[in-house]
Amino acid sequence: MNLTKHVSLNINVRGSGQSATLAINDRCKGLQCDGKKIYNFGLGQSPFPVPTPVVNALKLYAHEKDYLPSKGLPALREAVAGFHKEKDKVDVSPEGVLVGPGSKELMFLLQLVYYGEIIVPAPCWVSYVPQARILGKKVRLIHTTYEEKWHMTASRLTELLEEEHDIYRPRILVLNYPGNPDGLTYTKDELKDIADVARKYEIILLSDEIYGQLNHKGEHVSVARFYPEGTILSSGLSKWCGAGGWRLGTFSFPKNLDWLLEAMASVASETYTSVSAPIQYAAVHAFRGGVAIERYLWHARRILSTLGNICQKILVDAGLRVHPPEGGFYLLLDFTPLAEKLAQRGIKDSVTLCERLLQETGVAVLPGAVFERPPEELTARLSYVNFNGANALATSETYPIHQELPEDFIMRTCEDTITGVKIIAKWVS
Amino acid sequence: MNLTKHVSLNINVRGSGQSATLAINDRCKGLQCDGKKIYNFGLGQSPFPVPTPVVNALKLYAHEKDYLPSKGLPALREAVAGFHKEKDKVDVSPEGVLVGPGSKELMFLLQLVYYGEIIVPAPCWVSYVPQARILGKKVRLIHTTYEEKWHMTASRLTELLEEEHDIYRPRILVLNYPGNPDGLTYTKDELKDIADVARKYEIILLSDEIYGQLNHKGEHVSVARFYPEGTILSSGLSKWCGAGGWRLGTFSFPKNLDWLLEAMASVASETYTSVSAPIQYAAVHAFRGGVAIERYLWHARRILSTLGNICQKILVDAGLRVHPPEGGFYLLLDFTPLAEKLAQRGIKDSVTLCERLLQETGVAVLPGAVFERPPEELTARLSYVNFNGANALATSETYPIHQELPEDFIMRTCEDTITGVKIIAKWVS
Numbered sequence: 059m060n061l062t063k064h065v066s067l068n069i070n071v072r073g074s075g076q077s078a079t080l081a082i083n084d085r086c087k088g089l090q091c092d093g094k095k096i097y098n099f100g101l102g103q104s105p106f107p108v109p110t111p112v113v114n115a116l117k118l119y120a121h122e123k124d125y126l127p128s129k130g131l132p133a134l135r136e137a138v139a140g141f142h143k144e145k146d147k148v149d150v151s152p153e154g155v156l157v158g159p160g161s162k163e164l165m166f167l168l169q170l171v172y173y174g175e176i177i178v179p180a181p182c183w184v185s186y187v188p189q190a191r192i193l194g195k196k197v198r199l200i201h202t203t204y205e206e207k208w209h210m211t212a213s214r215l216t217e218l219l220e221e222e223h224d225i226y227r228p229r230i231l232v233l234n235y236p237g238n239p240d241g242l243t244y245t246k247d248e249l250k251d252i253a254d255v256a257r258k259y260e261i262i263l264l265s266d267e268i269y270g271q272l273n274h275k276g277e278h279v280s281v282a283r284f285y286p287e288g289t290i291l292s293s294g295l296s297k298w299c300g301a302g303g304w305r306l307g308t309f310s311f312p313k314n315l316d317w318l319l320e321a322m323a324s325v326a327s328e329t330y331t332s333v334s335a336p337i338q339y340a341a342v343h344a345f346r347g348g349v350a351i352e353r354y355l356w357h358a359r360r361i362l363s364t365l366g367n368i369c370q371k372i373l374v375d376a377g378l379r380v381h382p383p384e385g386g387f388y389l390l391l392d393f394t395p396l397a398e399k400l401a402q403r404g405i406k407d408s409v410t411l412c413e414r415l416l417q418e419t420g421v422a423v424l425p426g427a428v429f430e431r432p433p434e435e436l437t438a439r440l441s442y443v444n445f446n447g448a449n450a451l452a453t454s455e456t457y458p459i460h461q462e463l464p465e466d467f468i469m470r471t472c473e474d475t476i477t478g479v480k481i482i483a484k485w486v487s
Numbered sequence: 488m489n490l491t492k493h494v495s496l497n498i499n500v501r502g503s504g505q506s507a508t509l510a511i512n513d514r515c516k517g518l519q520c521d522g523k524k525i526y527n528f529g530l531g532q533s534p535f536p537v538p539t540p541v542v543n544a545l546k547l548y549a550h551e552k553d554y555l556p557s558k559g560l561p562a563l564r565e566a567v568a569g570f571h572k573e574k575d576k577v578d579v580s581p582e583g584v585l586v587g588p589g590s591k592e593l594m595f596l597l598q599l600v601y602y603g604e605i606i607v608p609a610p611c612w613v614s615y616v617p618q619a620r621i622l623g624k625k626v627r628l629i630h631t632t633y634e635e636k637w638h639m640t641a642s643r644l645t646e647l648l649e650e651e652h653d654i655y656r657p658r659i660l661v662l663n664y665p666g667n668p669d670g671l672t673y674t675k676d677e678l679k680d681i682a683d684v685a686r687k688y689e690i691i692l693l694s695d696e697i698y699g700q701l702n703h704k705g706e707h708v709s710v711a712r713f714y715p716e717g718t719i720l721s722s723g724l725s726k727w728c729g730a731g732g733w734r735l736g737t738f739s740f741p742k743n744l745d746w747l748l749e750a751m752a753s754v755a756s757e758t759y760t761s762v763s764a765p766i767q768y769a770a771v772h773a774f775r776g777g778v779a780i781e782r783y784l785w786h787a788r789r790i791l792s793t794l795g796n797i798c799q800k801i802l803v804d805a806g807l808r809v810h811p812p813e814g815g816f817y818l819l820l821d822f823t824p825l826a827e828k829l830a831q832r833g834i835k836d837s838v839t840l841c842e843r844l845l846q847e848t849g850v851a852v853l854p855g856a857v858f859e860r861p862p863e864e865l866t867a868r869l870s871y872v873n874f875n876g877a878n879a880l881a882t883s884e885t886y887p888i889h890q891e892l893p894e895d896f897i898m899r900t901c902e903d904t905i906t907g908v909k910i911i912a913k914w915v916s
Contacts, residue, residue, distance in 0.1 A: 065746050066601060066602040066603045066657035067600055067601065067602055067746070067747075067750050068599065068600050068601065068602050068750075069602070071599070071600045071750050071753065071754060072750075074750075074753045074754075074757075075753060076557065076752070076753055076756045077557075077756035077757050077760075080554065080556070080557060080756050080760070081756075083554075084556065101554070103553065103554055104552075107550065107552060108550060108552045113549050113550045114549075116545075116546075116549040116765060117545075117546040117549045120542050120543075120545040120546045120549070120769075121536065121537060121542045122732060123533075123536060123537050123729055123730050123731065123732045123733065124532065124731070124732045125509065125512075125530070125532055125731045125732045126732055127509070127513065128505065128506075128509060159588050159734070159759045159760075159763070160759055160760050162757070162758060162759070162760055163758050163759045163760075166757065166758045170497065170500070170621070171496055171497050171500045172495060172496070172497065173495040173496055173497050173498070174495045185757050188757045189757050189758070192599070192754055192757060228495035300552055301552050302552065302553070302554045303551060303552045303553045303554045303555055303761070303763070303764035303765075304552065304763050304764060304765065305588070305759065305760060305761065305762065305763045305764075306763075317494050317496065318496075321496050321497075321500050321501075321503075323505070324500065324503045324504060324505055325500060325503075325621055327505045327506035327509050327510075328503075328506050328591070328595065328614050328617045328618050328621060329591060329592050329595045329618070330588045330589055330591070330592045330734065330759060331506075331509070331588075331589050331591055331592075331734060332732070332734070333734070334588070334732070334733050334734045334735075334763045334766050335732035335733060335734075336545060336732075336733065336765070336766070337763050337765070337766070340549075
């Protein structure tokens with residue numbers, strides 16, 4: 059008797075491994091256990107602790123044990139709507155909010171319930187395409203370039219939409235800004251132009267703004283302002299609230315997309331049921347915000363902006379192409395100017411690039427290929443979060459709030475980050 | 488511009504509503520808001536609070552914010568393995584444990600990744616079939632009878648398997664005991680016989696034992712003892728630990744089914760990522776158990792057994808067919824002996840039966856149809872949990888531990904439950 063003889067797996071699932079961002083983390087931990095010094099720029103996790111008032115709220119509601127409605131705790135749906143009204147100036151109603159165990163799960167449900175095409179500008183977040191593959195669907199990618207600041211333009215979008223000559227083709231365009239893996243964001247005018255195209259072709263926008271509150275200038279603009287009737291606004295606790303491991307994401311729908319909300323809630327009720335009750339009660343406090351959370355965000359932005367820009371300069375000086383960061387905690391490194399030198403070392407694609415970098419120096423970054431870039435393009439994502447966020451926040455608080463952080467601050471609080479980046483610079487020289 | 492004109496939904500999802508057990512709860516809340524007195528026997532939620540040491544653990548770990556491994560926190564996987572070793576005498580290894588946001592989600596992932604047939608004895612839990620429908624799959628049902636104590640026998644299973652003349656057909660059989668919606672469990676001999684058939688035909692068993700610790704005598708036996716190499720053991724915090732709203736379920740796989748575990752973990756990493764970190768840390772304490780939790784379980788069982796048996800007697804005296812409960816907190820009511828009388832009132836199927844009962848008396852039970860029984864069969868599930876569980880536990884603690892609870896205990900602590908059941912008895916007379 060050997061049940062393994064009859065391995066019976068869905069062909070869409072066969073051979074798929076772990077999500078790339080999670081896998082790199084496990085790999086780094088393994089190497090660390092072997093005693094190797096690792097600079098883990100792989101995982102995209104906020105370095106900062108969950109703000110104290112939010113942790114205290116979780117303690118307060120630890121006894122909450124009832125199944126909550128699949129769409130979410132009413133008070134939380136209200137808080138999320140209020141958050142988008144205040145922060146994004148978008149008129150979200152509580153009835154339009156869907157709460158899920160991470161926006162990743164919500165994205166999966168959206169792909170599951172929606173019958174139509176998903177369009178994603180690439181580089182893009184690692185899970186859109188694997189999710190589509192699991193569901194036996196295809197994603198249409200729009201490849202952007204370094205010169206375009208990795209932005210999809212309205213004209214590129216128009217081009218793709220015109221290709222089909224099919225105005226009624228059901229389509230969702232996924233936008234993500236500040237962006238993972240590029241750390242860049244769109245200007246108001248760019249968003250307006252994209253919104254105009256979306257309206258003209260009647261496509262739905264899924265606007266993934268989970269890094270919105272980590273716009274380094276605190277000036278995030280949502281595309282939902284310019285296309286409210288067709289935009290689903292995605293957010294969650296993972297990035298700006300430092301609570302990735304808590305697993306809470308939100309989608310906010312306009313009234314006329316409630317058929318999508320209802321279908322997703324129906325599938326939710328047959329799968330994860332609802333998000334963990336104590337977490338939802340605590341999240342109410344996060345989305346309601348307040349002075350302590352605003353101060354937390356203010357310091358987080360100042361630290362990330364300062365650190366990101368220092369890293370960018372080191373890498374540019376070493377000959378890489380990297381745009382100065384505008385939000386979140388990623389840099390997309392483009393090694394193309396060094397292609398010849400790297401080719402002499404046998405490095406001709408992004409996977410080899412990252413593998414060799416990790417093996418030869420202990421620096422872990424993720425290859426552009428996992429962000430749907432062409433395999434031979436020498437790009438990689440660097441997540442500059444390998445520092446003690448609690449310590450950095452506490453130290454930042456000792457500096458006057460409207461002053462720039464001095465370079466020695468970064469050297470003291472983010473030493474490993476700078477060292478790791480310098481190792482990359484040295485490795486390519 | 489009207490995006491609603493182009494409603495584009497996956498045909499497998501179109502028109503599906505909310506999960507039946509969640510929907511009845513919303514309906515009852517609505518009626519209560521209208522000022523109607525409702526006896527909600529619909530939702531299958533434990534009436535008891537989460538044990539104090541487990542709530543305290545959640546407070547202690549409220550600050551935990553890291554993404555955890557998709558398979559689960561290592562300490563939790565170890566605790567779950569230890570739990571099954573001690574409670575079920577099944578040799579589960581920590582590497583064989585998968586933690587998910589509810590066993591419902593894990594069941595969905597199993598159906599998603601497995602390429603093969605799912606066989607389920609009916610009456611069965613409400614979500615197996617809707618999950619299959621969402622995935623465009625079919626479930627094969629084995630209809631059992633009142634006379635069989637709603638049990639699937641080894642010979643019924645053999646019959647179905649022989650029908651196909653295909654020994655290599657990939658199949659999973661789902662067993663659930665103590666059962667939802669019947670509150671009954673299998674004997675050791677019945678399980679041995681089923682295990683023998685499963686081994687002979689090389690089918691996988693998914694044994695849903697989430698009510699195992701609520702076996703009223705504390706004598707739960709797992710089928711995994713008799714077919715360890717082919718059984719996936721399903722458990723979680725929702726029922727015995729009173730933490731349904733926390734959303735944590737577990738699957739434990741034998742070594743040679745690790746291909747299923749890996750495929751599910753891979754999909755998990757692209758969807759919900761991992762279960763909420765603070766919840767997982769707290770769950771370690773729940774699965775490790777201890778004196779306080781044993782005492783909690785002991786009282787919970789005594790209350791449920793006493794109450795369930797009183798309800799059963801009232802209903803039998805009123806002419807219904809109901810088996811005395813053996814575990815969990817459900818009774819499956821069979822109104823068949825009263826069919827003629829009910830037909831005179833225009834009641835000829837289970838949906839009408841429950842709708843009329845709710846409208847005429849305010850008593851909410853779920854129709855047999857949602858548990859995959861034939862529509863015209865006059866069955867319904869009664870969940871006897873509409874009482875204050877914290878109060879009942881505290882009161883039970885004032886009675887010596889090896890004494891039966893007196894009837895006046897039930898009248899004092901579970902008055903609404905008894906009143907509701909008496910209303911059913913009166914309604915059919």
